[in-house]
Every structure is written in structure tokens, then in C-alpha cells.
Amino acid sequence: MAADGVPLTEARSDDGMARLAPEGFEAALLRLVGPWLSGPEPVPVVICGMAGARQGWREAPYRPVPCPPLGPEMLTFGANDPRLAIAIVPGLSQARPADVMRGEETQIAGLLAAAPGFDGIACLPGTHTKWAHLSAGEVVGFQTCMTGELFALLSGQSVLRHSVGTTGWDREAFAEAVADAMSTPQKLAARLFGLRAEALLSGLAPDRARARLSGLLIGLDLAASRPYWLGQEIVLIGEGTLAGRYAEALVAQGAEPRQADATEVTLAGLRAARAKLAERGWP
Amino acid sequence: MAADGVPLTEARSDDGMARLAPEGFEAALLRLVGPWLSGPEPVPVVICGMAGARQGWREAPYRPVPCPPLGPEMLTFGANDPRLAIAIVPGLSQARPADVMRGEETQIAGLLAAAPGFDGIACLPGTHTKWAHLSAGEVVGFQTCMTGELFALLSGQSVLRHSVGTTGWDREAFAEAVADAMSTPQKLAARLFGLRAEALLSGLAPDRARARLSGLLIGLDLAASRPYWLGQEIVLIGEGTLAGRYAEALVAQGAEPRQADATEVTLAGLRAARAKLAERGWP
Numbered sequence: 001m002a003a004d005g006v007p008l009t010e011a012r013s014d015d016g017m018a019r020l021a022p023e024g025f026e027a028a029l030l031r032l033v034g035p036w037l038s039g040p041e042p043v044p045v046v047i048c049g050m051a052g053a054r055q056g057w058r059e060a061p062y063r064p065v066p067c068p069p070l071g072p073e074m075l076t077f078g079a080n081d082p083r084l085a086i087a088i089v090p091g092l093s094q095a096r097p098a099d100v101m102r103g104e105e106t107q108i109a110g111l112l113a114a115a116p117g118f119d120g121i122a123c124l125p126g127t128h129t130k131w132a133h134l135s136a137g138e139v140v141g142f143q144t145c146m147t148g149e150l151f152a153l154l155s156g157q158s159v160l161r162h163s164v165g166t167t168g169w170d171r172e173a174f175a176e177a178v179a180d181a182m183s184t185p186q187k188l189a190a191r192l193f194g195l196r197a198e199a200l201l202s203g204l205a206p207d208r209a210r211a212r213l214s215g216l217l218i219g220l221d222l223a224a225s226r227p228y229w230l231g232q233e234i235v236l237i238g239e240g241t242l243a244g245r246y247a248e249a250l251v252a253q254g255a256e257p258r259q260a261d262a263t264e265v266t267l268a269g270l271r272a273a274r275a276k277l278a279e280r281g282w283p
Numbered sequence: 284m285a286a287d288g289v290p291l292t293e294a295r296s297d298d299g300m301a302r303l304a305p306e307g308f309e310a311a312l313l314r315l316v317g318p319w320l321s322g323p324e325p326v327p328v329v330i331c332g333m334a335g336a337r338q339g340w341r342e343a344p345y346r347p348v349p350c351p352p353l354g355p356e357m358l359t360f361g362a363n364d365p366r367l368a369i370a371i372v373p374g375l376s377q378a379r380p381a382d383v384m385r386g387e388e389t390q391i392a393g394l395l396a397a398a399p400g401f402d403g404i405a406c407l408p409g410t411h412t413k414w415a416h417l418s419a420g421e422v423v424g425f426q427t428c429m430t431g432e433l434f435a436l437l438s439g440q441s442v443l444r445h446s447v448g449t450t451g452w453d454r455e456a457f458a459e460a461v462a463d464a465m466s467t468p469q470k471l472a473a474r475l476f477g478l479r480a481e482a483l484l485s486g487l488a489p490d491r492a493r494a495r496l497s498g499l500l501i502g503l504d505l506a507a508s509r510p511y512w513l514g515q516e517i518v519l520i521g522e523g524t525l526a527g528r529y530a531e532a533l534v535a536q537g538a539e540p541r542q543a544d545a546t547e548v549t550l551a552g553l554r555a556a557r558a559k560l561a562e563r564g565w566p
Contacts, residue, residue: 054483062484097473098480128442128476144480145472146441153436158429159411185469186506189428190380193411197381197427200337201345223469 005271009036017050025057026079042078042085044283046274048266049103052088062093062100066140069109070273076282085283089273092139099144104130107237110268111260112137120233123257125242127152129221131228143228145221148242154192155213163199168207171248177215178222178249185223191216218249229255238262288554292319300333308340309362325361325368327566329557331549332386335371345376345383349423352392353556359565368566372556375422382427387413390520393551394543395420403516406540408525410435412504414511426511428504431525437475438496446482451490454531460498461505461532468506474499501532518543 001007015028029045037043052060052075060075075088091102104124111122116137124130127148133140155164181188195212198204222229234250234257236243243259250257277283284290298311312328320326335343335358343358358371374385387407394405399420407413410431416423438447464471478495481487505512517533517540519526526542533540560566 093480093484095484098477098484100480100483143473144476146475147472149441150472150475153441157440158432158436185471186503186509188468188471188507189430189433189500189503190426190507192429192433193427194381197376197383200383201376201378201381217472220469220472224471224473226469 001267001271001274005267005274007267017053017056022055022057025051026081026084029079029084030081037083039083042083042283044085044087044274044277045079046087046089046270046277048089048106048270048273052090053102057086058088060088060090062091063105065092065094065142066138067092068138069105069112069269070276072276072280074273074277074282076277087273087277087282089270092142094142097143099142101130101132101142101144104132105139106269106273107262107265108132108134108139108269109272110265110270111235111237113268113272114260114265118233118235120235121229123225123229123234123236123238123246124262125236125238125246129246131225133228133232143225145224147217147221151214151217154217155210159196160192160209160213163196163204163206164209164213165206166210168205168210170205170208170211173208174211174215174245175248175252177212178219178252181216181219182223182253185220188216188220214245215249218245222249222253234258235260237265284550284554284557288550288557290550300336300339305338305340308334309364309367312362312367313364320366322366325366325566327368327370327557327560328362329370329372329553329560331372331389331553331556335373336385340369341371343371343373346373346388348375348377348425349421350375351421352388352395352552353559355559355563357556357560357565359560370556370560370565372553375425377425380426382425384413384415384425384427387415388422389552389556390545390548391415391417391422391552392555393548393553394518394520396551396555397543397548401516401518403518404512406508406512406517406519406521406529407545408519408521408529412529414508416511416515426508428507430500430504434497434500437500438493442479443475443492443496446479446487446489447492447496448489449493451488451493453488453491453494456491457494457498457528458531458535460495461502461535464499464502465506465536468503471499471503497528498532501528505532505536512538517541520548521545 011032051057063071077086079086089106092105093100108122119135122132129145129147132142154160195209236257236259239262247257294315334340346354360369362369372389375388376383391405402418405415412428412430415425437443478492519540519542522545530540
């Protein structure tokens with residue numbers, strides 16, 4: 001990014017905490033940004049997400065809610081390569097019920113940078129969907145549902161992998177399954193095997209099965225998160241189809257969620273973190 | 284088995300549908316029983332379970348409930364090796380809600396052979412736990428919950444694998460989690476991630492986490508299956524610890540389940556299948 005926060009260029013890879021040992025993060029970063037580095041001043045690198053986890057690059061201790069998504073506590077250190085000055089944004093923790101997030105706090109900061117007075121719910125669908133209650137510039141409380149991970153495990157590795165397609169959709173099947181899971185969440189474990197049985201007995205098509213599995217899990221998520229979203233202003237922060245699915249499910253429940261682009265709010269949050277660090281004279 | 288059904292010797296392997304192509308079943312069987320075969324008559328081999336599935340040795344079409352666990356329909360064929368005469372017991376299917384079982388019908392037949400007038404519920408805990416309503420010698424209806432498979436996936440492959448031990452137990456933690464899941468089943472997706480968060484934030488021990496995960500999933504199962512077991516006579520058919528966990532959970536709910544040994548009822552069911560086949564002159 002330029003000094004005013006305008007993106008100049010970008011690079012991506014699949015390297016992350018799942019793949020890298022702690023000592024491998026710096027090399028992974030240099031593979032991406034090395035060509036952009038010139039002397040003599042070290043380039044500030046602002047990082048959010050699992051790089052700050054215990055099994056990440058370096059652990060940035062959680063900040064406990066309720067608190068603003070960004071605070072004075074930032075983890076800063078010099079890398080082995082003198083051209084890099086590293087800052088990692090800490091995640092947030094909650095004592096009761098116990099919960100944690102890393103990376104979503106930066107996206108929330110980006111959301112609030114554009115809408116400072118926002119009082120309501122941020123929903124960040126994903127492997128571990130987050131629901132956060134925001135008020136007066138703070139994250140008041142939040143809840144995590146393992147929805148995306150459950151979908152990946154069930155569709156990819158369970159007995160359902162024979163019956164659930166890897167692509168395809170059925171809007172009606174999704175909506176019915178959401179409603180089903182929300183009205184009888186206790187039936188989930190039985191409904192899941194039902195997808196397999198229907199595929200065997202009545203030829204349930206893989207795209208319908210996929211849509212139903214998604215609907216059951218998103219419906220279960222909404223059932224668990226109802227205290228968060230019911231009657232609240234909701235902003236969905238996500239990319240592509242998953243956020244759209246949550247939007248459909250919420251709309252069917254009478255909510256009117258807005259959507260924010262995940263990339264934009266992440267960059268806005270990183271810019272806000274950069275500004276906070278600059279205030280204290282970093283790097 | 285001798286002609287009167289008394290077991291003479293046994294052999295085991297891990298070969299099964301997950302590992303064998305259809306053409307591999309006969310060789311897998313011969314690896315185990317080959318040493319026992321002598322001429323000149325072919326030895327009757329009575330088989331139950333996934334060998335009769337679509338991806339098994341040969342598909343034995345489901346028999347639809349309500350029906351007795353064993354019926355006139357048996358799949359019989361000659362193997363390539365002339366010393367083997369094969370019979371496969373068909374599984375059962377249910378139209379609404381769609382459901383299937385393979386192997387459990389033979390265990391149920393074994394249960395009813397010992398208790399022909401049994402009117403109540405058979406619960407067969409496992410990877411895909413089955414609850415079956417038995418009356419007048421028939422399987423009236425049944426329901427499958429993917430409880431064991433969910434436990435394996437979550438404890439072994441999800442983010443929870445870092446926090447949930449592979450061994451260890453905590454009786455109190457299990458009981459609390461069962462009660463929690465039964466009272467608020469809609470919170471499951473949030474409670475699951477809570478195990479991870481508590482491990483990170485308050486040092487939840489792996490054996491307690493394991494017991495809680497098991498309790499959450501068995502509690503969800505009981506919540507889904509309440510229409511089956513509430514107020515009914517219950518027999519748990521299972522081996523070892525898993526059936527004991529279901530027994531604990533049911534007892535806490537005021538039920539008084541009996542337990543039957545899985546190996547005994549399986550053998551009794553296979554004996555009953557053998558007798559049925561002999562009635563029609565097989566092999």
C-alpha cells in the first residue's frame with residue numbers, strides 16, 4: 001500500500017498456519033513481497049489472523065472483550081531480514097462463554113472505520129462463523145459456530161461424501177433445510193444420515209443433497225445465534241457464495257442484512273491498524 | 284460354527300467395504316477361513332453387514348419396514364471357490380423418513396431370538412447409531428444418528444483435535460454435556476467451538492474435553508431420538524465403552540436400559556439366518 005493506504009499491488013499464496021512451522025512464516029512472506037522491497041528503511045508489514053496464534057509466527061496475546069476491535073496492544077518485532085518491520089494485530093477473547101477470534105477483529109475494525117456509529121451485529125461466515133455484537137465502537141460479545149468446518153468434514157470425509165456433490169445448488173432445497181433445522185435443531189444428527197438414505201432409496205441428486213446439507217448446518221447456526229441477530233441490524237462480511245447463503249437464510253427469517261465486501265473491510269482494518277501504530281511512532 | 288450353532292473357532296481382520304473392492308471380498312474371506320475348509324461339500328457362509336451393500340461384495344436389496352428382521356429374501360450365490368456357498372442377509376430400509384440399516388437387522392434378530400415377545404426399543408450405538416422400535420417380532424420403524432462418525436471427525440480431524448484427547452474420561456463433564464445438549468440442542472455448533480476456546484483460554488484438559496465432546500454428541504442423539512426411547516423398554520446392543528456411555532446418559536434421563544452383548548446377539552442372529560436358509564434347503 002502507498003502511504004495513504006491505496007493498494008499498489010498484491011500477491012497471494014496458500015501458505016498459512018496449517019502449512020507453516022513458526023520459523024517458516026518469514027520465508028513465506030518474503031516469497032510474496034521480496035520483489036517489492038528496496039532500501040534503506042525497513043518496510044512496515046501489518047498482519048492480522050492466525051500468524052499471531054500460538055502455532056503461528058509469533059503469539060500476539062488476545063485482548064479481552066468488551067473492547068474496541070483495535071487497541072494500543074500490538075505485537076511488533078524485527079524480522080531476521082532487516083528490510084521487514086513486523087506488526088501483528090492481536091485477536092480477541094471472551095471469558096464467558098469462552099470464545100476467541102483472530103483476524104475477524106481487523107475486519108470489524110474496517111467495518112467500523114466506514115460506519116463508526118454502527119450498533120448491531122457483524123456476521124462473518126466461514127470455516128468458523130463469527131457473530132459479533134458491536135456497540136459504541138466496541139466488540140461487546142461474540143459467538144463462534146463451526147459451520148463451515150462441519151460442512152467440509154461432512155461433505156468431504158463422512159459417509160455423506162458419496163451422496164453430496166462438490167458443486168451444484170438447489171435454492172428451494174436449501175431454504176427448506178434451513179427452516180427444518182431452525183424449527184427442529186435437535187433432529188440434526190438424524191437429518192444428516194437422512195441425506196445418505198434418500199440418495200440410496202429415492203435417488204436424491206447430489207446438488208440437492210449439497211444444498212440441503214448446507215441448509216441444515218446454516219439453519220443450526222442461525223438457531224444457535226438467534227439471540228445475536230433477532231431484531232438487530234446485521235452486516236454480513238464475507239466473500240462470494242457463503243455470505244449470500246447466510247443472507248438468504250436471514251432474509252427468510254424476516255431480517256434485512258446488509259453485505260460488506262470482505263476484502264475491502266480487511267484492507268480498511270489493516271489501514272486503521274497501521275494508523276494506530278503510526279500514532280505511537282512505529283516502525 | 285458346528286451344526287448346532289456352537290462356535291468352534293474364530294478369525295478376524297480389518298478388511299471390509301471401506302478397504303475392499305467388490306472382487307476382493309472372496310479373497311479376504313479365504314484369508315480368514317481358508318484353513319478351515321475341507322471337502323467335499325461346500326461350506327455354508329452366512330454374512331451380514333456391508334458386504335451386501337451396493338459397494339460391497341454383492342448387493343442384497345433392502346427389505347422395507349415394517350417387517351421381521353429376517354425374512355424369506357436372502358441373497359445366495361456360489362463363490363468362485365467351490366468350497367464356499369455364500370448367503371448375505373439383506374439390510375432394512377424405511378421410506379419415510381428415509382433410512383437404511385445393514386447388519387443391525389441381524390443383531391436385532393439375535394435379540395428377538397432370545398426374547399421373542401420383546402416390545403420396545405433396540406439402541407445400537409456406533410458410527411451410525413440405530414434406534415429401532417420392535418413389536419410383535421417386527422421392526423416397526425427406525426432412526427439413524429451419525430453420532431459416532433461425528434465424534435471421530437470432530438475429535439480426529441477438526442480444529443478440536445488439538446484440544447480433545449484420544450483417551451481419558453471425566454464422568455461429570457460427560458453428564459453435564461449430555462444435559463446441556465439435551466436442554467439446548469440448538470446451541471451445538473457454538474458449544475463445539477467452545478471446547479477449543481476453553482482449551483486455549485482456561486486450560487480445559489484433553490480428557491475433560493473428550494468427555495464433553497462425547498456428551499454433546501450423545502446428548503444431541505438422545506434429543507433427536509426422544510420419541511423412540513421416552514417411556515419405552517430399551518435394550519442397548521453394543522460393545523464396551525460406547526454402549527456404557529449411552530446407558531449412563533439414558534439412566535440420567537430416568538430410563539432403565541438393559542444391555543445385550545453385541546457379539547452374542549450377532550451370532551444368535553446369524554444362527555437364526557442359517558436356520559431360515561436351511562428351512563428352504565440351502566445350501
